[in-house]
Amino acid sequence: MVEAVTAQEMQKLDRYTVDTIGMPSLVLMERTALAVIEVMAAGKFDLSNVLVIAGLGNNGGDGIAIARLLMQKGIRGDLLVLGDEKRAAPNTVTQLNIARAYGLPVQHRVRDFRNYTVIIDALFGIGLTKPVPTKLGEVIKRVNAANIPVVSVDVPSGLNATTGEILGSSIRAEATVTFGYPKTGLLKNEGLKRAGDIYVKDIGIYKPEQLTPISNS
Numbered sequence: 577m578v579e580a581v582t583a584q585e586m587q588k589l590d591r592y593t594v595d596t597i598g599m600p601s602l603v604l605m606e607r608t609a610l611a612v613i614e615v616m617a618a619g620k621f622d623l624s625n626v627l628v629i630a631g632l633g634n635n636g637g638d639g640i641a642i643a644r645l646l647m648q649k650g651i652r653g654d655l656l657v658l659g660d661e662k663r664a665a666p667n668t669v670t671q672l673n674i675a676r677a678y679g680l681p682v683q684h685r686v687r688d689f690r691n692y693t694v695i696i697d698a699l700f701g702i703g704l705t706k707p708v709p710t711k712l713g714e715v716i717k718r719v720n721a722a723n724i725p726v727v728s729v730d731v732p733s734g735l736n737a738t739t740g741e742i743l744g745s746s747i748r749a750e751a752t753v754t755f756g757y758p759k760t761g762l763l764k765n766e767g768l769k770r771a772g773d774i775y776v777k778d779i780g781i782y783k784p785e786q787l788t789p790i791s792n793s
């Protein structure tokens with residue numbers, strides 16, 4: 577497995593890719609969504625009724641893009657956005673506008689998680705640094721109690737992506753699709769127990785030392 581990175585190291589690589597390489601962040605977000613779809617389509621998950629749970633940060637933005645792509649493939653499911661949309665990150669607002677423009681309904685509450693065959697967890701990603709707000713902690717507990725397979729986007733929500741410690745409460749995932757490099761928090765402490773199968777997907781973010789042109793010798 578390639579060398580793992582901390583949340584900060586990943587955020588630095590993200591900024592380098594956007595600011596120095598010039599890759600638009602929405603393109604990276606679309607690639608994260610396509611990467612998760614690729615894993616979901618590999619046949620290990622029952623896609624009869626998919627629930628995407630999205631937060632307000634860019635992890636949520638990934639989730640909204642995933643929900644839109646699933647709908648456009650004719651997959652039955654729902655998108656649940658948790659939090660006040662007015663406080664969402666800019667790219668997450670953009671993803672919400674795109675989803676609605678394509679006709680995807682956006683829900684803000686779901687009564688029973690047990691109606692779904694798989695849940696995609698896009699509540700929090702590597703940006704979570706403080707304990708999960710109480711209400712969202714309750715949702716995480718209800719998701720875990722529903723015993724439905726969960727696929728986490730980048731990191732199981734509620735985990736510190738660097739230390740693998742739980743910040744209040746955290747999702748227990750069947751699988752985690754993480755981007756660019758494994759996160760150190762997926763490989764130790766509670767992270768190791770809650771990440772499930774880890775898929776590391778290339779979205780075009782590389783360490784500068786790995787950018788040396790491939791010599792056509």
Ligand SMILES: NC(=O)C1=CN([C@@H]2O[C@H](COP(=O)(O)OP(=O)(O)OC[C@H]3O[C@@H](n4cnc5c(N)ncnc54)[C@H](O)[C@@H]3O)[C@@H](O)[C@H]2O)[C@H](O)CC1
Pocket residue numbers: 586587589590601604605608631632633634635636637638658659660665699700701702703704705709712729730731755756781
């Ligand atoms: N370089 C990459 O790997 C890319 C990663 N992407 C995705 O972006 C997230 C990281 O996004 P960020 O905005 O930094 O933070 P999080 O989404 O992890 O959110 C945590 C942050 O947001 C607050 N928050 C979120 N939802 C709520 C809510 N409902 N109520 C209150 N607060 C909320 C939370 O408190 C934290 O402060 C990374 O994991 C990837 O999934 C990019 O999409 C592409 C490039």
Ligand SMILES: [K+]
Pocket residue numbers: 635697698699700701728729730731732733
């Ligand atoms: K997540």
